[in-house]
Amino acid sequence: MTAQNPRRWLITGxxxxxxxxxxxxxxxxxxxxxxxxxxxxxxAEVVAAHPDRVQVVTLDVRDPAAAERAxxxxxxxxxxVNNAGYGIVGAIEETTEADLRDAMEVMFFGxxxxxxxxxxxxxxxxxxxxxxxxxxxxxxxxxxxxAYSAAKGALELASEAxxxxxxxxxxxxxxxxxxxxxxxxxxxxxxxxxxAIPDYADTVGAVRDGLPASDQQQQGDPGKAAAAVLATVGxxxxxxxxxxxPDAVGAIRGKLASMAAELNATADLGLNTGFDQA
Numbered sequence: 475m476t477a478q479n480p481r482r483w484l485i486t487g488x489x490x491x492x493x494x495x496x497x498x499x500x501x502x503x504x505x506x507x508x509x510x511x512x513x514x515x516x517x518a519e520v521v522a523a524h525p526d527r528v529q530v531v532t533l534d535v536r537d538p539a540a541a542e543r544a545x546x547x548x549x550x551x552x553x554x555v556n557n558a559g560y561g562i563v564g565a566i567e568e569t570t571e572a573d574l575r576d577a578m579e580v581m582f583f584g585x586x587x588x589x590x591x592x593x594x595x596x597x598x599x600x601x602x603x604x605x606x607x608x609x610x611x612x613x614x615x616x617x618x619x620x621a622y623s624a625a626k627g628a629l630e631l632a633s634e635a636x637x638x639x640x641x642x643x644x645x646x647x648x649x650x651x652x653x654x655x656x657x658x659x660x661x662x663x664x665x666x667x668x669x670a671i672p673d674y675a676d677t678v679g680a681v682r683d684g685l686p687a688s689d690q691q692q693q694g695d696p697g698k699a700a701a702a703v704l705a706t707v708g709x710x711x712x713x714x715x716x717x718x719x720p721d722a723v724g725a726i727r728g729k730l731a732s733m734a735a736e737l738n739a740t741a742d743l744g745l746n747t748g749f750d751q752a
Contacts, residue, residue, distance in 0.1 A: 480504055480505040480506050480527075481505045481506065481552040481553055481708075482505070482506045482507075482508060482548070482549070482550050482551055482552050482553070483496070483500045483505060483506065483507050483508065483551075483552065483553040483554075483555060484508040484510060484544075484545070484548050484551045484553070484554050484555065484588075484592070485497055485500070485507060485508070485509060485510065485555040485557055486510045486511075486533065486535055486555065486556055486557050486558040486584075486585075486588070487510075487511065487557045487558035487559070488507065488509035488510060488511055488517065488557070489509065489511045489513070489516040489517055490516075490657075490658055491557075491657035491658050491659060491696065492557050492607060492652070492655070492657055492696055492699065492700070493509075493511075493555075493557040493558070494696075495657075495696035495697050495699065495700040496555055496557065496700045496703065497509060497520060497528075498697070498700065499697065499700035499701055499703075499704050500704070501520075501524050501527060501528070503704060505527070506527045506528070506529075507520075507524075507527065507528050507529070508529045508530075508531060508544075508547075508548040508551070509528060509529070509530045509531070510531050510532075510533035510535075510544050510548075510558075511530065511531075511532070511533065512532070512533065512534050514530045514531075514532050517530045529547075529548065531543070531544040531547045531548060532544070535558050535579075535580055535584030535585070535587075535588070536576075536579045536580060536584060538587060541584070541587050541588055541591060542591060544588075545588065545591040545592055550595065551592045551595065551596075551602070552601070552602055552603070553602065553603045553604075553605060553707055554588060554589065554592045554602075554603070554604050554605065555605040555607065556584075556585035556588060556589065556604070556605065556606050556607060556629075557605075557607045558580060558581075558584065558585075559580060559581045559607065559625075559626075560577075560580065560581075560659075560664055560665070560666065561622060561659055561660065561664065561665045561666070561685065562577050562619075562621045562622045562665070562666040562667075562668075563618055563619065563622075563665055563666070563667045563668065563678075563681055563682055563685060564618065564621070564667060564668025564669075564670075564678065564682070565617065565618060565620070565668070565671065565674040565677070565678045566620045566621070567671060567674070568668035568669060568670065568671055568674065568678070569620070569621045569668045570668065573621065573666055573668065574621050574624075576666075577621050577622060577624070577625045577666075578624070578625050578628070580625070581622075581625035581626055581629060582625045582628045582629050582632075585606060585629055586629070586632060589604055589636065592604075593640065593645070596640075596643075596645050597640075597643050597645070599644075600643055600644035600645075601644050601645070602644075602645045602646070603645065603646040603647075603648065603707045603708060604633070604636070604640075604645065604646070604647045604648070605648045605650060605703060605707060606629055606630070606633045606647070606648070606649050606650065607650050607652070608626040608627075608629055608630050608633075608649055608650065608651055609622070609623075609626045609651055609652060609653075610651045610652065610653050610717065610719075610721070610722035610725050610726060611623045611626055611627075612626030612627045612629065612630040612649075612651060613627070613630065613651055613715075613717075613726055613729065614725060614726065614729040615627070616681075617674075617677040617678050617681065618677070618678035618680075618681030618682060619681060630649055633647055633649050634649070634714065637714050646707065646708070646712055647714065648703070648706060648707060648712065648713070648714070648715075648716060649714060649715045649716070650699075650703055650715075650716050650718065651715060651716065651717045651718065651722055651726065652694065652699055652717075652718040652719055652722060653694060653717075653718065653719030653720070653721035653722030653723075653725070654688065654692040654693065654694050654719060654721055655692055655694030655695070655696050655699055655718070655719065656690055656691075656692045656693075656694060656695065656696060657692075657696050658689070658690075660685050660686055660688050660689040660692070661686070661689050662686040662689070665685065665686060667682060670682065693719075693720075694718070694719045694721075699718045699719075702716065702718060703716065
């Protein structure tokens, strides 16, 4: 795209956190934003500052009809950023089925629904990009974040398959895996926290107490994360995954090393499971 024909970015959750950082970075780059938010009034200042380059559409990603309307109102979408999400904390046993289902609806079904809705126009143009905001928690997990990681991990694996399907059609898929950033993600009011069972205090307690306490103390700068994403979208030979933050890079490296060691340790068992030769 050029200055005369800038890219249009459809960003979910564009009014806060990473979504707001992406919106700021895209506008600073001279491009256009379609801000998909549940409360359009929260974008009033941004619209006033950039009336010719910001369009607001109302969207709760749980709502299929609203998703169809939002994509139709957006018109051309060059880059879809599936950013909307929230934190959910609790042991698996502490997490209600309703909360499990809502996490999957917001962070898996919603993003895939929007992806399916924008793909026809991208296929027609043989161009476009899908940015899936997952988390380092979409690549690895630990006690207390099983539901969150399940939703983000499901999106990661679906997106890995998606990339293999659409890359030959000129469409990029980028999975973004942030660590801790100062986005408001950890605000107590923004978190869904399951009722505590005392037996899990030693394993889940640190996350239950520590995540809310970390709000606005994180070292990650959302603006720098947004700049890294903008630098990656549309580049030649782009990566599939982009880990953001020293904690994410370190944790993912650790998981890969652990998996390799475990695979090596059990390889003989795995390799000797075929039928014996006659």
